[in-house]
């Protein structure tokens with residue numbers, strides 16, 4: 001099937017771009033077409049069932065809710081991540097040279113009542129330059145009942161928030177929780193197939209999925225400048241597929257080039 005039958009290619013308007021700049025986030029309606037949503041749901045569930053059991057309160061967030069590198073297992077996700085509408089959208093924000101930085105499922109299935117505290121995505125694995133873009137594509141309708149995301153518009157303007165973690169916390173990949181004022185937060189209630197994009201410094205969180213019969217499945221894809229480096233890792237280049245433009249790093253150029 002052609003990409004155009006699966007995805008809704010679109011260019012951000014000047015109004016959308018200035019909304020993003022001011023508020024640090026943007027909801028983009030219907031990035032996935034009906035057929036694209038169906039294919040991605042099916043492929044992701046196949047991968048999920050292979051690796052994950054049902055929610056266990058004694059397991060970590062990572063074990064219960066994340067499945068990394070989903071584009072290795074799901075061909076429609078791969079197409080969407082590498083060549084879908086999000087690439088041009090990311091480029092309008094990041095610039096002409098863009099790489100994929102992360103692909104994962106963040107699934108909060110029914111019964112997963114664990115909240116996820118306030119944080120910035122650049123708090124986990126700091127990248128520079130500071131223009132990486134998180135994109136969340138909803139695979140279910142998501143609202144307050146099933147653990148939608150909340151964010152604080154404009155909070156990206158505070159820049160990088162440094163959270164001290166001791167060695168044990170770092171090694172156990174424990175959550176990085178930042179102080180934030182819940183009263184300023186707004187819920188990101190979006191429909192299956194819609195996209196939510198936000199700045200790497202955006203403060204966001206989610207509550208537990210309190211619904212008895214609705215999953216809250218999200219496809220998380222992050223993009224960065226093609227030359228972005230990992231500040232926490234001796235400033236080595238983040239390895240991710242070059243999806244647009246060029247890079248000065250040979251290892252980035254070669255990374256997943258044949259995938």
Ligand SMILES: O=C(O)CCC(=O)C(=O)O
Nearest residue numbers: 106108116121204206220
């Ligand atoms: O899946 C969620 O509810 C939270 C995910 C999130 O905030 C993240 O992955 O950065």
